[in-house]
Amino acid sequence: MQQLIRGRVLDFFADPSDTDRSHRYHENGAVLIEDGRILAVGDHADLTREGLQEIDHRPHLIMPGFIDPHIHFPQLQVIASWGSQLLDWLNTYTFPAEAEFADPAHATHMAGRFLDQLTAHGTTTAVAFCSSHRTSAEALFSAAHARDMAMVAGKVMMDRNAIPAVHDTPQSSYDDSKKLIASWHGTGRQRYAITPRFAITSSPEQLEMAGALVREHPGCHLQTHLSENRDEIDYTLSLYPKARDYLDIYDHYGLLGPRTLLGHSIHLEPREIARMAETGSRAVFCPTSNLFLGSGLFDGDGLRAAGITSGIASDVGGGTSWSMLQTLNEGYKILQMRGQKLHPLAAFHWATRGNALALGMEAEIGTLAPGSAADMVVLDVHATPAMALRAERAETLSEELFILQIMGDDRAIAQTYVAGRAQKNGSKHTSG
Template sequence: MDLHIIRGRLLSFSGEPMGPDEQDKFTYVEDGALVCENGKIAWRGPWESLPEKFKGLDFTDHRPHLIVPGFIDCHIHFPQLQVVGSYAGSLLEWLNTYTFVEEQRYSDADLAAAMASRFLDQLVSHGTTTAVAFGSVHKVSCDALLGEAEKRNMRMIAGKVMMDRNAPEALLDTPQTGYDDTKALLETWTGRGRCEVAITPRFALTSSEEQMEISGALMREFPNAIMQTHLSENHDEIAAVMALYPHCKDYTDVYEQYGLLTDKALFGHTIHVSERETARLAESGAVAVFCPTSNLFLGSGSYDHARLSAAGVRHAIATDIGGGTSWSMLRTLDEGYKIQNCLGNRYHPLRSFYQATLGNARAINRESEVGTLDIGTEADFIVLNVHATSAMALRAERIETLSEELFVLQTMGDDRAVEATYIAGNKAK
């Protein structure tokens, strides 16, 4: 039996709190315990209430640190881990100058396998225990990433990018090969360990009408699969898409016309969307994924969280490595807060931490499995240390509330603040 008992301060969510007064939406235990058995949380509560059968057993004491569910990253690019921080003025320049060049390397199965290990090392180091990742156009890239995740018993959702135009020849598939490779991945990995496959047309700019139709067909064949793509990140991108799809009302309508606008759809960025598009996103149950560090880095624009949320659009937050500039969800939350503050939107740290955990789990429809510390869920959690650096320790001397602690963690923290990462109840960092 694989049994681990963990002691520390516990924070988990049941809803999206706007602030500390909404105490029915989060649970905080000053001196708590987690019992992890065979990869799942078997018990959670105050240390003093630990069941008799567990008392006297060895335990790991993480006091005074804070234990929260592992972070979930809803939009990240596996083949871009070595183009982070590449100078460019805009999205399309960045793609053509660096990304498309780099992604050609991932046709090499040995390189993809080596990079998959380094990619997951970075996620674990930064406290991310689940991710929804884009591979390259090559099937081997997705097999490599999911294979490495399987070795680590790590929850991973990944997809082979489909794109059959407007990219270098070495990165193009065809509607048929895109369909065949994606279907083979779905049939191989669905239900295998903690791995899943996402249907992944890169974006409408790089997919023909035939490939968009094939993507919709895959969604109908595999109705439980996530679909991930990009939407309205950049004005030039939008103009180029509309030139290719003049029969569509707008960019969102392109995806709707081909059956891709559903409650299984994750749309990265979703910055420049009209009222009509916003209404359709809300009605369909699709998810808008906020990628703050890449939006700032590429000068794409400011995601208006308050406007989309008020309209009923489901939402998530993500690093978007490698357009994003940090692997850390803490850094991502920090930049997200700054963008919302510039727009006049309040974004309380309790709400931020909800989004990076249960909120993102709900966005991918996996809240019964990850994103909380609830009994019966997978034992993926992290230990956060607000004294991780000398500057943080100095600031922490004046912290009086949980909200203040969370805000310091997100404002000043990074991978150094992640004291430990647990995957399925076992320490991975």
């Protein structure tokens, strides 16, 4: 059945940082969808017809659903846990919480809660670290597949330097990953990410296994962490004394390339930046966790000038909000501290098409182009009294977007659509 989703419609076909002609905006617009796909986008008058079911979201703004390219599924209950810095926080909160995901019942229950939080905040696709247990990835993929929700995820590979309950072995991590890839990569909208947590928790033998997986499954993503924290870097290099730098460890085992997502990428050496650009490896900016854990300030303009594509992500649970609006808010502030600017159009491009480009998935998600999945978010700039008061003085689309970016959170998400299906309970006007 076809449906027409009506409202003010905005999406991007180019990066606003590169060109003035970057987006499509229809003041009285609509999105025509069928079977979870977008058939057409344009003015409402051109798309409406008698008998067509309409959902009217006016005066709200309809955009592609947000994409979160770095988030930790098992950390949903350790968000907002007090900790000093990264390594202490992992040992005190994260690893004990992740140990619980060996229990299939717990993992299954939490998978539903995890996806509920994503869609409540307008996020329709995520790239997720699961725990080291195959059960956690099975639970997340199963729950996402049942909702026809695009998910990129992987079982964490980690065989040392954590509590025994979250350890695997080089061979078991390879075997479990192979089974998950066979079961889930390409099943519906599910994709697999080979996931060595980071060099501290993977032995050389395990990174060898990760490299073998990359060679055997070139269509999979690879996700890990890089240069988040100074102490982390020092510890990493003490474990791999022959490495020229942190990135060189991953490079040695064949883990770099256009499908590689390197979370944080803050304290990079010039050689690392050049090598990331040469291999097409992606950096992922995690502003709220970088601030929360005191890790450092991401150099967005510097990496961009070097030719590196970057994503921007929540990094829950080190990150402090599920909201990509709040992620953009804190990203704006970090870049301000760097003397860099994040225009609101560039910010919303980053959270949609920009993150899709970082994943190589722009033909499927991140825009409202015909043929794309009907993953959408409906934004309400009047969601709170303070936002409504501020919005009285907004005269341009950019001003409205900036209000959403700085003041918005889940309350500004009027509705979220995953493959054309509404995810949030609430009032909406239906006609036709």
